[in-house]
Amino acid sequence: MTDPDIPSAYVRDKRTPPPTREELRARIPGWGADLDPADRPSHPKLQYPADTGAHWDFPERQPERQPRERSVEHAFVTPVFGTAQPLRGLSGVVRRFAYERFSEGRLAHWVLLVAGDRIDAWGSHLRSFATLRPDVPATGVRGELAHGGLRSRRGRSDARHHLIDPVVVAGPWVAGAAVTYTGVRRVVRALRR
């Protein structure tokens, strides 16, 4: 026998055997109901379902009312696709370029899509300032009061990261406001002169 102080990893078997089936069944509802790995729903990984519900070999094609962007790794626009928020404006140009020029394997594809997202967001924020529902840096912060913002974070390590949120989220807004303010002041001064 080896010295019992030597941990399991350094000897042949686990030092503490797991609890018996009886103990586990008594303690945990349903313990072992799916014990057989071969009798689990996603085993084997590739498995022909008896009937998927499909009654077609290839689905009928959904009409493409305006040119639909697609990954260049696809042979064609898939027979079914989402029609929400079609490409538009400058963000649309950037996104379309990302799709047409770069495969999903290229970092540029994703970086351009992220750039498109930011252009889309800032364009929308600027447009919203001319409406009755202007965007704000973050929504739902009312929840801080109604759902115990301070109480909930007490003692949590991620609270310090939450301090970063306002900087990351509101930072660009503050910078934008500052630039606008200085810009306007310059123009006003120039006009006064």
Place this chain on the structure above:
Amino acid sequence: MRAMVYRGPYKVRVEDKDVPAVEHPNDAIVRVTLAAICGSDLHLYHGLMPDTRIGHTFGHEFIGVVEQVGSSVEDLQVGDRVMVPFNISCGSCWFCARGLYSNCHNVNPNATAVGGIYGYSHTTGGYDGGQAQYVRVPFADVGPVRIPDWMHDEDAVLLTDAAATGYFGAQLGDIVEGDTVVVLGAGPVGLIAAQSSWLMGAGRVIVVDHLQERLAKARSMAYAETLDYDEYDDIVVELKKQTDFLGADVVIDAVGAEADGNLLQHVAGAKLKLQGGSPVALNWAIDGVRKGGTVSVVGAYGPIPNAVKFGDALNKGLTLRMNQTPVKRQWPRMFEHVRNGHLTPREMVTHRFPLEHVAEAYHVFSAKLDGCIKPLILPDAA
């Protein structure tokens, strides 16, 4: 109709939108009766998912009533109460034919690397989602299932993703009798993964998180041991100590791209978006599992590269298993488990918000305020 709408990172609101129309003969239009916010929605909400467009309606966990069907729909009828898997799938492509419903090739023109998902950006196909009064459901003969009479609506809505994913996560671990299973993340996915690990014969289940309410839930609903990673200087060393220096036989990453626990990785990934999310939990999984063990990844990551410790995974001879959950494949067996009380999804529901308060719901769930574990959205409530 009223619908949740994305206005940019950390910004959502409710707007009036047109009721969706049938656009393909196998479409159905479903009036949503109950929806939920998923941990995955937080990745969109924080602006981590490329091609998330302003005006997009999120929501891939929903149940409802069939309001209208296209001309080729054979199975569903107007008035049926249905639960809809979060995956959109055609049922006939190479992948669906082999049961990989989450990897369908016929529903997402925007990418080949991911299938179709409701309300999950254009990277997953550009479909508006179910945090709204109505939603377009493509391939109505393939995805939706009529809700069994005995099933509680709150169990049904959680089975459309969170619960199915927890169960799938345990399966991907290839658990054998007596295994020590570590679940990273005590969110809805992790909690069900912990419950499911026992069903598959685990001898020990340890759940790691740092939110006290969630760890308490892991003890009460999943009979798990729990570790608060904030209490340890290095959680990986603690996992080694807990397992007699072997490491766990199986580690399930139920955290994904928002992972915390390492300031640099978290800020670079989740805050500044310099990588496709923060891989802290995934790296803990790789370090914390034993050599020759299995890491199951159901936590979601973006398409932008991550700083993952791949060399260690290689040197340890790990098996890495992962996917988006093929939800419908899990259902028949899961229905039995829910009916028998072996899986208890609705025990995780902590908050119910009317659709009009969706912005507050997102903020509370994102910042994990008020002990929030799973928030539901009620589209009809005023």
